[in-house]
Amino acid sequence: MTDDDKTSSIPAPAEPLITVDVWTDVVCPWCYIGESRLHDAIAAEGLEDQVHVRAHSFELDPTAPTDTVRDNVAHLVAAKGMPEEKVREMEGQIQAMAQELDRAYVTDRPMANTRGVHRVMQAIGEAHGVDAATDFFMDLQRGYFTGSSDPFDADAVVARAVEAGLPEAAARAAHAGETHDAQVEADVREAVQMGARGVPFFLFNDKYTAPGALPLDAFRQALRQIIDEARAERAHS
């Protein structure tokens, strides 16, 4: 038997049984909570090898300024007219939920327009696939909420994109708006067509939609039911 024969006799790894598409923004608190719960649910069910999570673009606030970075509290007070105490109360509640999930969560964060980061994610996806793009975006989101990275630091975002394999010039061009804006819009349009009015927005196996950060137990129950369905379909295909 030649080496080629040996290789061809090795079965290809099966595709994951569950694909979860999540529309998300790097600065979205409930996205951070929801994705953390989903991640924990996947681990609790022992399905790490069976679930494929893919990130998609959705701007939390397309009207956020592109040329000014404020702190998140000041942004909501100034741009949305929310009372400061209400914003801080909301942030405190989400922080408590993050702590229940053993996740760090800083309540004072920078806030500005995230379109540039989305374009870079799209550029990475085009060059290196959805997993590289998802890793890039989720790392940036995690860093934002843990206070370890700043998605409004263009040089830092570009450096992270270069780590993901994107040439620096391509990363800067995307961040600056020269490329991949239409791809961001396509992602947003797709979510809106499915009924999304905010984020996070989850789509399981191209079939089951879930707006918002569901409770952990709901994610676990959903994964159990969907994987049973997927296994049955695969067995009969």
Place this chain on the structure above:
Amino acid sequence: MTDMAGPGASGRDASPLGAGERAVAADSTEPQTSPPLVSLTSLLGGDVEGGASCAADGTCD
């Protein structure tokens, strides 16, 4: 607070992140190429409370 519509659509290029033409809602009159979308909460028996989210105007639940 979550009732704001998403941003308007423009541009026709497909996203490389796996986004493509998916099934529209079951009550659409357009031809469907895949099964209609179903609410996850209905799969779970309807007893599950919907998730909190952040609306497209930047405000969150």
